[in-house]
Amino acid sequence: MAKEIICAGFGGQGILTTGMILISAGMEQDKNVLFYPSYGSEMRGGTANCTVKISDKLIASPNSKHPDILLTMNTPAIDKFEERLKPGGLLLVNSSIAPDDRTYRDDITVVKVPATDIAAEVKNPKGANLVMLGALAAHSELFSVEYMEEAIVSFFEKKGKGKFNEKNVACYRRGVEGK
Numbered sequence: 001m002a003k004e005i006i007c008a009g010f011g012g013q014g015i016l017t018t019g020m021i022l023i024s025a026g027m028e029q030d031k032n033v034l035f036y037p038s039y040g041s042e043m044r045g046g047t048a049n050c051t052v053k054i055s056d057k058l059i060a061s062p063n064s065k066h067p068d069i070l071l072t073m074n075t076p077a078i079d080k081f082e083e084r085l086k087p088g089g090l091l092l093v094n095s096s097i098a099p100d101d102r103t104y105r106d107d108i109t110v111v112k113v114p115a116t117d118i119a120a121e122v123k124n125p126k127g128a129n130l131v132m133l134g135a136l137a138a139h140s141e142l143f144s145v146e147y148m149e150e151a152i153v154s155f156f157e158k159k160g161k162g163k164f165n166e167k168n169v170a171c172y173r174r175g176v177e178g179k
Helices: 015-028 075-084 114-121 126-137 144-160 164-175
Strands: 002-010 032-040 047-053 071-072 090-094 109-113
Touching: 002 015, 002 075, 015 032, 015 047, 015 126, 015 144, 047 075, 071 075, 071 126, 075 090, 090 126, 109 126, 114 126, 114 164, 126 144, 126 164, 144 164
Parallel strands: 002 071, 071 090, 090 109
Antiparallel strands: 002 047, 032 047
8 A cells, every 4th residue: 555645724724733643543554654744934824735655665755746635624725736636536625615616627536524614513623634534534545434533542642641632533523424
């Protein structure tokens, strides 16, 4: 298995955290991983994206010309990266922000999830990225739905000194459901 993912959106939407969760999940399965962040100097409110590669083999380059998966949190991210997505690739769209009338390429799978709205309903406004990770797990073969949930819980427990956050899990599960 070798997968290339680009996560993109505004700074403050958890884009880099999303990438770190993905590589952490890959490392836990003894995969080779790469995390290559890119963000503007202003971070929160500016643009942010990261390239994630997860592979059974050695990873030769941090560059991703044609990713398999594109996780987008806003319209500028779609505008910037959609054309690079591999034919047959998966485009995850935060439909709370992207317009409904947008036309997408017909050679890719587009999954629209109202991530920002779901995170607000769960009362976890910083959890929209976890909603998108739920959609990614449900619509790709990168990780199983169950394993990705465990990886998210583990990531935040390590980061937050062992604290379990049920709202993070609620966001993730709603993303798996897609609503």
